[in-house]
Amino acid sequence: MKIKRGYLLLALFLYFSFLKTATPDHKKQIPADGKNKNASKKEKEKKNDTEKEKITVWLRVGEVVPGGVEVVIQPFQRLQDIANAYGISQKEIIEANGGISANMIKAGQKILIPGAKTVKAVKTFVPSSKIGELGIGGGVHEQEEEKLSRSLAETKQPSGVISGKLIKGGVLHTVLPGQTMWDISKAYNVSRESIVKANRLKSPDNLKIGSKILIPSAREVVPVPCSGGNTMYLMPIKFQRIHTGETEQLTLFNPFGKIIQSSYKIFQRLMFDHRTNKEHKIHPRLVALIVKVAAHFGFKPVIIYSGFRAYNPKQYTKGSKHNVGRAIDFAIEGVSNKTVMSYCRTLGNVGVGYYPNSYFVHLDVREEPAFWVDYSGPGEKPRYGRLKKEKKKVMKVENVDVEADSDSYDVDIPHKGNH
Numbered sequence: 234m235k236i237k238r239g240y241l242l243l244a245l246f247l248y249f250s251f252l253k254t255a256t257p258d259h260k261k262q263i264p265a266d267g268k269n270k271n272a273s274k275k276e277k278e279k280k281n282d283t284e285k286e287k288i289t290v291w292l293r294v295g296e297v298v299p300g301g302v303e304v305v306i307q308p309f310q311r312l313q314d315i316a317n318a319y320g321i322s323q324k325e326i327i328e329a330n331g332g333i334s335a336n337m338i339k340a341g342q343k344i345l346i347p348g349a350k351t352v353k354a355v356k357t358f359v360p361s362s363k364i365g366e367l368g369i370g371g372g373v374h375e376q377e378e379e380k381l382s383r384s385l386a387e388t389k390q391p392s393g394v395i396s397g398k399l400i401k402g403g404v405l406h407t408v409l410p411g412q413t414m415w416d417i418s419k420a421y422n423v424s425r426e427s428i429v430k431a432n433r434l435k436s437p438d439n440l441k442i443g444s445k446i447l448i449p450s451a452r453e454v455v456p457v458p459c460s461g462g463n464t465m466y467l468m469p470i471k472f473q474r475i476h477t478g479e480t481e482q483l484t485l486f487n488p489f490g491k492i493i494q495s496s497y498k499i500f501q502r503l504m505f506d507h508r509t510n511k512e513h514k515i516h517p518r519l520v521a522l523i524v525k526v527a528a529h530f531g532f533k534p535v536i537i538y539s540g541f542r543a544y545n546p547k548q549y550t551k552g553s554k555h556n557v558g559r560a561i562d563f564a565i566e567g568v569s570n571k572t573v574m575s576y577c578r579t580l581g582n583v584g585v586g587y588y589p590n591s592y593f594v595h596l597d598v599r600e601e602p603a604f605w606v607d608y609s610g611p612g613e614k615p616r617y618g619r620l621k622k623e624k625k626k627v628m629k630v631e632n633v634d635v636e637a638d639s640d641s642y643d644v645d646i647p648h649k650g651n652h
Contacts, residue, residue: 302349308340318355397454404451420457471534504540513541513558534566560597
């Protein structure tokens with residue numbers, strides 16, 4: 234009996250202990266401000282963790298239009314961010330756009346910034362895992378005359394990219410493609426030795442892209458240039474497609490050197506076969522090379538004559554690089570084709586075709602370098618020969634129909650490869 238009585242008392246004790254701890258939600262004490270302290274603490278910690286993963290970038294996406302600047306809203310941008318960049322109030326923007334709601338704007342939406350005369354950079358906080366979503370609308374849009382009037386130095390040497398976060402003890406900087414220890418040290422005016430010591434770096438001359446390093450004693454986040462050469466991939470390029478007259482201004486790469494998918498899709502459309510209206514995936518290396526060529530010539534407009542071409546049984550070359558999205562026929566506005574051709578020949582494993590009596594230069598990606606000269610004109614049979622010395626001239630770009638000669642250069646050239 235004593236044993237049974239002991240079990241009974243233990244059971245009653247556990248029962249009442251359970252009732253005491255299992256208080257219903259509506260009877261739990263809640264602070265006077267109506268917030269649960271534990272929940273608020275967890276939310277705050279979660280928010281801090283999220284903010285740690287964010288990168289600050291400056292995005293200029295828009296074009297000058299009558300009455301101001303038309304901005305294409307990017308992912309993670311707020312109306313207040315845009316208002317701050319242009320130095321006006323949210324109210325002015327809302328009134329100029331028919332009373333839009335500041336909390337209801339969406340990425341890709343176009344809004345007018347009244348009275349603005351130039352496209353401004355908007356400070357944007359982007360989660361590092363979402364950086365590839367940037368570039369909606371194609372990149373920076375500016376008036377053609379304004380862009381073409383810039384000097385080569387101004388367009389090839391942007392001020393830099395912000396990718397740091399102010400923390401206790403300095404700035405935590407995320408290394409971007411092309412950035413060197415010299416770039417970072419100079420931008421923050423902090424000695425190389427101090428940065429190396431603060432981060433215990435064993436190979437300061439080989440910084441890993443995406444790694445985070447502390448800039449000791451830095452009091453603010455500043456733009457850091459990329460002297461390694463990859464800053465060019467962040468710059469916008471204007472593309473014009475012959476046959477359709479369509480123009481797009483695209484930033485094809487994000488700060489981490491990855492292709493921006495929204496811009497890539499637009500570029501792929503510009504490279505379509507105008508005869509069949511079909512599209513094809515464009516080889517990523519070809520995309521990077523076109524950006525490199527454009528950067529070399531100060532980001533002047535790129536004129537696309539031909540990109541992807543669907544296979545045609547009547548074409549001269551059965552394995553044309555155009556058939557698989559690996560080739561482009563193009564020109565750089567205001568630059569002679571001979572000059573463009575000469576530079577393209579320095580790009581390594583590429584095929585380069587020069588057509589002195591036509592409108593474009595051929596460029597394709599391949600395993601071994603190849604070069605040819607075709608003196609035929611539009612609609613004529615291929616007429617290959619040696620490169621002759623000729624007077625320097627700039628070809629005038631015209632909206633001509635090159636369909637008649639579109640396959641005239643698809644000829645097998647001994648020891649040169651298909652193109």
